[in-house]
Amino acid sequence: MxxxxxxxxxxxxxxxxxxxxxxxxxxxxxxxxxxxxxxxxxxxxxPDIDSDNSTSLDIIFNLFAFSAVLIVLRYVSSDMISFVEFQQLSLLELIALPLVVYALMRYLVRPIFEKITVHxxxxxxxxxxxxxxxxxxxxxxxxxxxxxxxxxxxxxxxxxxxxxxxxxxxxxxxxxxxxxxxxxxxxxxxxxxxxxxxxxxxxxxxxxxxxxxxxxxxxxxxxxxxxxxxxxxxxxxxxxxxxxxx
Incomplete structure (x- = not known):
């Protein structure tokens, strides 16, 4: 391969x-x-998201986690949530939101994915x-x-x-x-x-x-x-x- x-x-x-x-x-x-x-x-x-190689898996999941963060931030800042509500988010909330999404992807989604998939x-x-x-x-x-x-x-x-x-x-x-x-x-x-x-x-x-x-x-x-x-x-x-x- x-x-x-x-x-x-x-x-x-x-x-x-x-x-x-x-x-x-x-x-x-x-x-x-x-x-x-x-x-x-x-x-x-x-397709290598199920890779047995830890380096490849780290890079791929980091990319997906980053993409998930961008999607969430895009959703939060879109017309689906009013501009007033977006402005009311504190600095800590704006920092915590992407960190929580990244942590969920890396420490919850990834272990589950590794367990149920085979390369x-x-x-x-x-x-x-x-x-x-x-x-x-x-x-x-x-x-x-x-x-x-x-x-x-x-x-x-x-x-x-x-x-x-x-x-x-x-x-x-x-x-x-x-x-x-x-x-x-x-x-x-x-x-x-x-x-x-x-x-x-x-x-x-x-x-x-x-x-x-x-x-x-x-x-x-x-x-x-x-x-x-x-x-x-x-x-x-x-x-x-x-x-x-x-």
Whole structure:
């Protein structure tokens, strides 16, 4: 299997190029591009959340804990909670809130997760990556201060970048299962890029039902598909931009 640095670097480069392409085509703005790049990079580490390697697990869970803190702070400062109520929070409360969220993620969620997961099990599958991608779409959509076509597009792109990063991770692990120098296939071949972990049927069923529920309640992707169908503004080089201006 590929190591942590390989997963991180390849996911960062690939999703960074994808975000830059969308930015160049004027589908998104710079802030959104940076956010998608971040999500795509996290997606590239996602399947190793059940890793037996403590270093990888520390880094991944720290990233997820940090993301959870940002989500909570975004919720607290959004229109869902009035500005007056937000202003009434004391300095200690503003400091304690992210610390409590981080502590819950690290010292409660992580130990439970480590206990119920097995490396290269249910989390190391396309179904798990799809589940987290749809969950990301839901979070971005529902936490937005207002619902608009652009919000829906950003929500779907966010989930798409998480999925892209996860697929890159699984593909790399599968490629590393083939020893090209001796043209042999390692015993780990087939354990990375799999649809689901059918050895754990109950957990797989829960994932399938969760995916169906999330897909059913997400906003329509039609506007996102229509937007991504138009690449007329894509600038491949400075010369193409000069040609279009003539």
């Amino acid at each position: 590929a190591n942590f640095n390989t997963h991180f670097n390849v996911a960062a480069v690939a999703t960074g190029l994808a975000a830059a392409t969308l930015l160049s085509a004027e589908h998104i703005n710079l802030n959104t591009a940076l956010g998608l790049w971040f999500l795509g990079t996290i997606g590239g580490l996602l 290269r099990g249910s989390c190391h599958s396309l179904s798990f990556v799809l589940l987290i991608a749809l969950f990301t779409t839901q979070i971005i959509w529902r936490l937005a201060p207002q619902t608009s076509e652009q919000t829906v597009i950003v929500a779907w792109l966010s989930g798409g970048f998480v999925f892209l990063g996860g697929v890159i991770h699984l593909t790399l692990d599968e490629l590393y299962s083939v020893d090209l120098s001796n043209v042999t296939i390692k015993r780990s071949f087939g354990s990375a890029l799999k649809l689901a972990d059918f050895k754990n049927k109950s957990l797989t069923l829960v994932k399938v039902l969760s995916i169906a529920a999330l897909a059913y309640t997400t906003p329509s992707p039609d506007q996102t598909i229509n937007t991504l169908s138009d690449w007329s503004k894509l600038k491949l080089s400075p010369y193409s931009e000069m040609a279009n201006s003539k």
